[in-house]
Amino acid sequence: MRASGLTKRFGQLTAVDGLNLRVNRAEVFGFLGPNGCGKSTTIRMLCGLLLPSAGEIEVLGCRIPQDAEPLKRHIGYMTQKFSLYEDLTVGENLEFLATVQGLDRREARQRIDELLERYWLADRRKQLAGTMSGGQKQRLALAGAVLHKPDLLLLDEPTSAVDPQSRREFWDSLFELAEAGTTLLVSTHYMDEAERCTRLGILDAGRLVADGSPAELMAALPGRPLVVECAQPRQAQRALQGAEEVIAMAQIGATLRVLSAVDDAHERIARRLAEQSIEATVKPTEANLEDVFVAVTHRPLERAGASS
Ligand SMILES: Nc1ncnc2c1ncn2[C@@H]1O[C@H](COP(=O)(O)OP(=O)(O)OP(=O)(O)O)[C@@H](O)[C@H]1O
Structure with missing residues (x-):
């Protein structure tokens, strides 16, 4: 995935400002930054949901926004807010998504069974999604996002509403996907999550202020x-x-x-x-990543991770 000069303006506000970014295949690329620095806006542009004001994007050999439609079959997107149907059961949510993704019935049944097992949801198939815990909802959302076996998965603060144990389990699932060849771009507020990424981009006020592996960033402090x-x-x-x-x-x-x-x-x-x-x-x-974060954003971590 490549972006150059990526810019998004909302009226007077420049939310993303001339961003240059390159993410390689099967990389776990972390997006780190204080609230409102433009992480969600960037992710939404990268998956073709939001039109850039300027700049070029190439994802899996397709140009965005021109080729956004065919690309949808190859990318998965998961937001911080639970976006599935709370009044449908776990199984019904996945069946609905499989229909939207155009999976045939047999293929869908097999894939749903496999994902329910993999994400520890098999015994919750008939439970209404709205009655599950934060961690269970995120596992269901992840199952929904990878139903069509995307090559690239974009996750916008996927663990902001879950406890530390669920966060660790969720990250194990992400590494399993990366090991199988999926490219991951994940935004986070948490330093322990950032440390686990193969590469990190730190955003501040819409600009990329650091880019490298956690070890490289700490060495360059x-x-x-x-x-x-x-x-x-x-x-x-x-x-x-x-x-x-x-x-x-x-x-x-x-x-x-x-x-x-x-x-x-x-x-x-x-x-x-x-x-x-x-x-x-x-x-x-x-030195730790927190020092890198504070040095490049000039903001204390507590403030950066205070909300959402
Ligand atoms: N549709 C919109 N219209 C106007 N302003 C917007 C819109 N979407 C985002 N913004 C503004 O753009 C800036 C970047 O927002 P964005 O949601 O991308 O930040 P973020 O880094 O994801 O923040 P957070 O960590 O709080 O989710 C913010 O100032 C936000 O208020």
């Missing part, structure tokens, strides 16, 4: 992360605000994570805090 442990992390954050050696800061639980580009940051930060009579321990720490 400008500077070294430090952890400041003190009784009042917010007070420490205020004391370091605007300091020239600080690239970015984020409060993580009871500690403050500080990114700095200078070699003697450790001593300089400890001195600044001492000058303001803030008792703190400053320690170097291993």
Whole structure:
């Protein structure tokens, strides 16, 4: 999948701004970014549901939007909001989708049986979809999205409404699909999910601000992360605000994570805090994706993942 100069304007707002993107076959490409940075808009353009204001898209050898119709048979799309029929049973939802996808009756019956088994839904076939838990609904939505064996699956924050255990199971299912050759593009707010992607694109205000494997992004981090442990992390954050050696800061639980580009940051930060009579321990720490996120978006993670 390739996109170049991809842009979407809604009136005065440029939601996606000149995005260049390349996703290779069987890759698990993660889209990471704060709320409203343009992830959903990009995904909707990539699967031909939304017309770009400018730019070119090529998916599985087809040009979007010109060839969007034949491409629909080869791609699957799953949104963060449950979009199946709550007043139909699990089985009826899949049967309906199989009809929409043009599967013949025998083929549909076989495929539905297979997917109900694979996604642990076999004993829920007759249950109304609306009465299932968040995790079960997402498994059903995934079964629906892969019913026609798409080559490319686009998932827009598929795990935002499910608990950590269900998220892990859901990701196991995604890797199973990738292993079988499906290309996956998945947007997420969660760092643990981002870490599992083979490649990541970080979006901020409609622009791609980082692109690479999690290891590459961490290696390219400008500077070294430090952890400041003190009784009042917010007070420490205020004391370091605007300091020239600080690239970015984020409060993580009871500690403050500080990114700095200078070699003697450790001593300089400890001195600044001492000058303001803030008792703190400053320690170097291993870089993680959260640091990359904070460095490229200049936003703390809590705010980025606060809603949806
Ligand atoms: N149909 C629309 N009309 C007007 N503005 C829109 C429309 N769709 C999206 N936007 C705006 O475009 C921007 C990007 O929205 P988008 O939903 O793509 O972000 P996102 O990164 O998916 O956010 P979230 O993580 O909250 O789902 C936002 O400012 C949003 O309000």
